[in-house]
Amino acid sequence: MKKYIIQSIRLTLVLIVLLCIIYPISIALAGKLSKGNGAGEKITKNGKTIGYALLGQSFTKPEYFWGRPSAVSYNAAGSAGSNKGPSNPDYLKEVQSRIDTLLKYNPGLKKSEIPADMVTASGSGLDPNISEQGAAIQIARVAKTRKISEQKVKELVALNTIKPLMGLFGPSSVNVLKLNLALDNL
Amino acid sequence: MNTELIGIIATFLLTLVIAIPLGKYLAKVFAGEKVWTDFLKPLETGIYKLSGINIKEQMDWKQQLKALLTINVLWLVYGFFVLIFQHKLPLNPDGNPGMTPDLAFNTIISFVANCNLQHYSGESGVSYLTQQFVLMFLQFVSAATGIAAAVVLFKAFRDKTTTQLGNFWEFFIKAITRLLLPLSVIVALILTFNGTPASYDAKDQFISVQGDTVNVSRGPAAQFIAIKHLGTNGGGYFGANSAHPFENPSYLTNMVEVMSQTIIPLAMVIAFGYFIRRRKLAWTIFGVMTIGLFMLMIPTVTSELGGNPALAKMGISQTTGAMEGKEVRFGPAATAYWSTLTTVISTGSVNGMHDSTMPLTGLWQLLAMMINGFYGGCGVGLLNYFIYLIIAVFISGLMVGRTPEFLGHKVEAREIKIAALITLLSPFLILAGTAIASYVFTNHGNAAWAVQPKAWLNNPGFHGFSEMLYEVTSSNANNGSGFEGLGDNNIFWNVLTGVIIFLGRFLPIIGPVAIAGLLGAKKFIPESAGTLKTDTKTFALMTFAVILVLNALSYFPALALGPLAEYFTMLK
Secondary structure, eight states: OOOHHHHHHHHHHHHHHHIIHHHHHHHHHHHHTTGGGSOOOEEETEEEEEEEOOOOOOOOTTTTTOOOOOOTTTTTTOOOOOEEEEEOOOHHHHHHHHHHHHHSSTTTOOOOOOOGGGGGSSSOOOOOOOOOHHTTTTTTHHHHHTOOOOHHHHHHHHHTOOOOOOBSSSEEEEEEEHHHHHTTOO | OOOOHHHHHHHHHHHHHHHHHHHHHHHHHHHHHOOGGGGGEEEHHHHHHHHOOOOOOOOHHHHHHHHHHHHHHHHHHHHHHHHTTTGGGSSOOOOOOOOOOOHHHHHHHHTTTTTOSSOOOOOHHHHIIIIIIIIHHHHHHHHHHHHHHHHHHHHHHHHHSOOOOOOOOHHHHIIIIIIIHHHHHHHHHHTTTTOOOSSSOOEEEEOOSSSEEEEEESSSSSHHHHHHHHHHOOOOSSSTTGGSTTTTTTTHHHHHHHHHHHHHHHHHHHHHHTTTTTTHHHHHHHHHOOOOOOHHHHHHHHHHHHHHHHHHTTTBBBBOOOOOOTTTTTTTHHHHHHHHHHHSSSOOOOSOOGGGGGGHHHHHHHHHHHOSSSSTTHHHHHHHHHHHHHHHHHHHHHHHTTEEEEETOOHHHHHHHHHHHHHHHHHHHHHHHHHHHHHHHHTTTTOOOOOOOGGGSSSSSSHHHHHHHHHHHHHHOOOOOOOTOOOOOOOHHHHHHHHHHHHHHHHHHHHHHHHHHHTTOOOOOOOOOOOOOOOSSSHHHHHHHHHHHHHHHHHHHHHHIIIIIIHHHHHH
């Protein structure tokens, strides 16, 4: 028994060096070669960081495309979904009020055109994307507020659409932050 | 066919393409045969020397278990103190506080046990030191513990009669050097180059486009996420686990992560067959497990793609499926696929929130964790399945009136008693645990804990009951996922689930290893016309029936009160 205890202690120490020092530091060093130097790719404007490429942020003004509802208000120092069950009555009221908000700010929009992702909270609360349909229903509002042609906005949406992996696997989506920055740069 | 479905089919096929050769490779590694990774031998020799281990020393099954338990207890003590004192230790750039004793108790058991149930949130509850030197460390060694225990079982059936089951330390170390570490390096690099942070930089702050001040948690996450999946651990670096865009940046990384958690449990089944030179047995086991997987997965995917009927009534469009708690870049199909695998295999990482999935999806998730043997966790999945096999051997023996035998060894009263106890343990822990929680919730709603029992549940009615049932089931299965709406960071849940995780981990390791050790030491009976063959379709069907009947009898009432009741209420 005593032998096992001593072996356990020594083995644990050796493995801590291998697994907690050598392994993670090697990966961190290799990560320096990646975009964002392994600390998350930043998006800058006029030399200032205005966001992270992978993280969604809150957009509420009518001239911007809106992202998905977030349970943590896009606060990236935490992350969480709403954890609301599908039959929860309070939750269903919340969804209804999101539908009403969308209908109010997007005149002419039909209920049946609203995709589920625009009225449901994401898993992380930081979802950077919306569906193509989610972008499509906002084009008219954004174009009208910015006084530019719908055609121009449509083109930008197409440019910022992420196609399925290799055109074959998974859904397509639209990156909200990049799309809005493209609009600002017009 | 749409790209979301093609995506999950491709993911499954790719998993098979990797897992099958990996299984053959593992059989060779643990048998000590020549393999291409033998250039790592000097590293292993170095570890043996520094640790004072002589791998020529053969152990019987009791010595194997002693070694296993000794080192696991050591990790419990070591980790507990680091968690409590993390605020006084270095590498805490965000200044996060130390854990309360009950939270530290829960967290350390959870990570030693390969469960990774998390009652803290990664961003605010732990330091970088804790993430790497305790949590990530345990993700490696707990997976290796499970694999080594399974290899001990392999050893018992390789030779005709033996008490010499090899050296535990050798299996344990090789599981790390030949499998977990090299694969982790590959996966961590893929993640890093697709955007997952890997550096030790502290929290960042920026002003967003609309002028909000936003804080961003970062840190060495890629290294952690790689082993979290390969070792079927599942504990997230960030609170939202693999739904977080940093943990899982794209559809590509999603495929890599879900494959990482599947390949080793699959490979272990193949390795078993090649190691004991009974390939047909391995393929039959593999067949039963895969059919079981599909029976859980197909209805899950269907139920998520169908969307939420309550939202359909509001008149919106759910063309791709239910989206609450899911990320657009993965979509409902890949999220449903992941949710089945993460519950079938005891990973418990999530790329979408299980609490918000459809009632029937919740049913399949719960059932997958209750069965806990279709592939199952690293090594331990096969150990769980072995118990089902022994019960199936026993029942078939009774049915045809023969002495039950498994691989040439008589299965007698002692082995059956152990198998029966282990089988009864799960329903006992799950049902008693849920019952205690429900009792406290209904009768002691105002108890002065960090979260008062009346405020535990995030959802009312049947779904609230499911939240408690899920928490306890996930603990017993060492799964670690949760219906995360549950207010679980308080002394009641920390202690209850801590105890359940501990028992649900170590007894189901001790039991099968003991049975294997006992059987392996018995006289070998050559196969004759009267032998009950365990590698036939008939026996596979028998095992499947045993699994189905045992679990249906144990859990149907509880499932009826939770997800089933919610489903039928929503139909109205």
